[in-house]
Amino acid sequence: MTDATRVVAGLILLTIVTIEFGGYFMTRIVRGKVPMTDFQKSFARAGHAHAGVLVILGLVGLLYVDQTGLTGAWLWIARLAIPIAAVLMSGGFFAASAGKGRTQPNQAIWMLWIGAAALALGTLTLGVGLITA
DSSP states (O other), rough: OOOHHHHHEEEEEEEHHHHHHHHHHHHHHHHHHOOOHHHHHHHHHHHHHHHHHHHHHHHHHHHHTTTTTTOHHHHHHHHHHHHHHHHOOOOOOOOHOOOOOOOSSOGGHHHHHHHHHHHHHHHHHHHHHHHHH
């Protein structure tokens, strides 16, 4: 594992504390301590789930990124796009549902779609890099 990949992996592992806090917040929602609409509850669940799954996927991707023949910007896309997608997609769910009594997404939903594009770019780059190595 290269030093750059090791540092990125360490930083990603540190983000798990925020996901843990999100889990605590979810327990408050489920117990009725945080007033939310059904829409907001579903987006909070989706945001929390996407954060956890995509952080794990980002860490798994890092195990492979140095096995590709990628260099320069393509290497950094393969290394960072999936973790960036974790931030943008989960953040998109939370931001798009923010606001008292909200029953549909606000304009911040764009974060979710940019995150989906980052996820596609990262997984495609990593996959092609591994196949062509």
